[in-house]
Amino acid sequence: MDIRLQTFITVTKIKSFTKASEILNITQPAVSQHIKFLEEYYGVIFIKKCGKSINLTVEGKILYKYAIELNSIYRNLEAEFRNKDNINKTYYIGASMTIGGYILPYILADYRNCYKNIDILLQVNNTEEIIKKLLNRTIDLALIEGNFDREKFKYIKYKDDELVLAVSHLHEFAKYKNITLDKVLKGKLILREKGSGTREIFENDLLEMGYDLKDFKPYMELGSITAIKSLVEANLGYSIISKETLKKEVESGIIKIIPIKGLRIFREFNFVYIKDSDEEFVKTFIGFCLK
Incomplete structure (x- = not known):
């Protein structure tokens, strides 16, 4: 890949000309020359220095996007030949x-x-x-x-996969044959973080049922399914989670799946x-x- 684009990617990620020169094993003036060459070639400014901080301009963000993609294409090309x-x-x-x-x-x-x-x-x-x-x-x-x-x-x-309500066998919900969605939303509901497929599917179903997401705030948000299951097992909350992840816990009886009245959540x-x-x-x- 063009060493000047590699320099630009490194500077953007590291946010330091000095550290970029160390990583690339070239001098700091060479780093500056590579960035200057790109800016002169395209006729725009890509990087602005504000004191010690380095920020990308709008044009810099565009170049970074394409530079990353080009870098990936080069890696794929090399991998294919190998x-x-x-x-x-x-x-x-x-x-x-x-x-x-x-x-x-x-x-x-x-x-x-x-x-x-x-x-x-x-x-x-x-x-x-x-x-x-x-x-x-x-x-x-x-x-x-x-x-x-x-x-x-x-x-x-x-x-197909189904999202289900998972509760500890010690939780009060475990006594019921089913539970209303309103009760679920008002209690200690632990959910995956924003950006997860599980969270997105669940929130989309809430919107379709007329709920306002502005009024909805989970008790906890976690990026780890294992951590969520541990909290549920310890009876510190309950969760809407994939049935696929609960097989061992359900078989052992530690976690129970409780149906929600009028709601079944499926996804692909x-x-x-x-x-x-x-x-x-x-x-x-x-x-x-x-x-």
């Missing part, structure tokens, strides 16, 4: 939290046994972050649980990928998972 020259191939898959923590690891173990020359590197994050990685081409395929732009990506449905797990992805790998992997 994969053609070697027996072993490496691919990157991104998964949202529920799928990455509770479904995909078992599939990857089976896949590895069948395709011993292929290494799959898994990245797990919330749906919003995984979509960003897909757009930046740092992953080859995503398996997500939330909404996405169906015009922008190619996708194949994997399976989808394979999502960019149109010019490695189609042979994508189709083979998706076919393996569906079987």
Whole structure:
């Protein structure tokens, strides 16, 4: 990749010309010259210094967006040539939290046994972050649980999932055959963070039922499914969470699933990928998972 674009990316991330020069193993004047070259070439200013702080201009943000994408394309190009020259191939898959923590690891173990020359590197994050990685081409395929732009990506449905109310066996809700949504919303409801597919699906259902999200505030918001389950087990709150994540706890009786009157929340797990992805790998992997 063009060393000047690499310099620009590094300066933008590190926010320091001095540290960027150390990372890139070039002099600080060279860093300044690379940025100056880009600004003169495009005829705009990309970086403004305010004292010791470094800020991107509007044009700088545009360049950064494309520089990241170009960097990813170069990495993919190098990886493809390496994969053609070697027996072993490496691919990157991104998964949202529920799928990455509770479904995909078992599939990857089976896949590895069948395709011993292929290494799959898994990245797990919330749906919003995984979509960003897909757009930046740092992953080859995503398996997500939330909404996405169906015009922008190619996708194949994997399976349906249900979000359920999970409570401790010691919680007062555990005594009931079902519970009203109003009671659930007024109590100690623990939810995933903003940007997660689980949170988005639940809030969309609330909107469809006429609730105002401005009046709705969870008791806690956490990015870890394991942490949420631990709090539920300790009877410090309850949660709306994927049924897939609760199998062991429900079987042991530590956590109970209580139906909510008049509400069942379903969603899809989808394979999502960019149109010019490695189609042979994508189709083979998706076919393996569906079987």
